Amino acid sequence: MSRKIYRYFSLIILLVISLMTAFSVSARGIYQTDDAFLAETFNEQKPTSHVVWLKGDVRTSVADILGHRYAGLRIRYWQQDERKAWILEEIGKERPITFGIITANGKVEKVTVLAFRESRGGEIRYPAFTQQFNNAQLAKKKLDRNIDGISGATLSVRAMTAVVTLALYLDIFTS
Numbered sequence: 001m002s003r004k005i006y007r008y009f010s011l012i013i014l015l016v017i018s019l020m021t022a023f024s025v026s027a028r029g030i031y032q033t034d035d036a037f038l039a040e041t042f043n044e045q046k047p048t049s050h051v052v053w054l055k056g057d058v059r060t061s062v063a064d065i066l067g068h069r070y071a072g073l074r075i076r077y078w079q080q081d082e083r084k085a086w087i088l089e090e091i092g093k094e095r096p097i098t099f100g101i102i103t104a105n106g107k108v109e110k111v112t113v114l115a116f117r118e119s120r121g122g123e124i125r126y127p128a129f130t131q132q133f134n135n136a137q138l139a140k141k142k143l144d145r146n147i148d149g150i151s152g153a154t155l156s157v158r159a160m161t162a163v164v165t166l167a168l169y170l171d172i173f174t175s
Contacts, residue, residue: 030115031125034087037100037114038078047080052170065141065166066090075170083109084174086167090159092118097156099163103171108136111164121156133160138168 038046051074054062062070078085083104089096095117102109111133113125123129129150137144143165149157 028117028119028122032100032112032114034098034100034114037087037112038085041083041085041100041102042078042080045080047078049076049078050174051076052174058173061141061169062166065169066162077170077174079174082175084167084171086163086170087114088163088166090163092116092121092156092159094118097124097159099160101164101167103167106137106168106172106175108133108164108168110134111160113160116156118156121150121153123150123153124156124160130160133164136164136168138165138172141165141169143168 032040035046052058053074054070054072059070062075075086075088077087083102086101086103087098088101089098091097096115097113097117098115100110100112100114102111111130113122113130116122116125129148132145132147133143143161147157147161
């Protein structure tokens with residue numbers, strides 16, 4: 001009898017470990033390459049890139065928006081007419097999340113998660129969440145609206161909110 005119980009508990013433990021492993025890596029992935037995002041944004045005609053150099057007041061404003069210093073010296077973007085595409089990374093909990101943000105005339109057109117490397121919080125990539133950012137604008141270096149969070153994805157939501165705010169700030173700065 002004890003052998004059956006041992007075998008039963010062993011199977012349950014193995015099943016629980018398998019499920020935990022499956023769910024912990026399910027959010028990770030590259031959902032769209034940078035080139036594919038730019039091709040989709042600009043109808044297969046990728047414009048030349050431009051650069052915002054981070055120095056002086058711009059560097060200070062970027063640090064205020066992100067809550068930390070930006071690691072690079074410049075931020076690259078692509079522009080066609082008034083439409084701009086930004087590919088930005090921000091740390092979620094421990095790893096960078098790559099976002100594609102499309103802005104035009106100081107408003108967000110679309111936010112896309114291009115690559116997600118965290119074990120949790122991948123729900124931010126779904127349109128049901130990202131649509132909250134559509135038509136968002138800046139009001140005193142903050143978004144003009146509250147963004148609903150996702151249970152278990154708090155740091156990923158904060159990362160997305162920060163990069164969208166940064167993209168809007170840079171959109172206005174480069175106009």
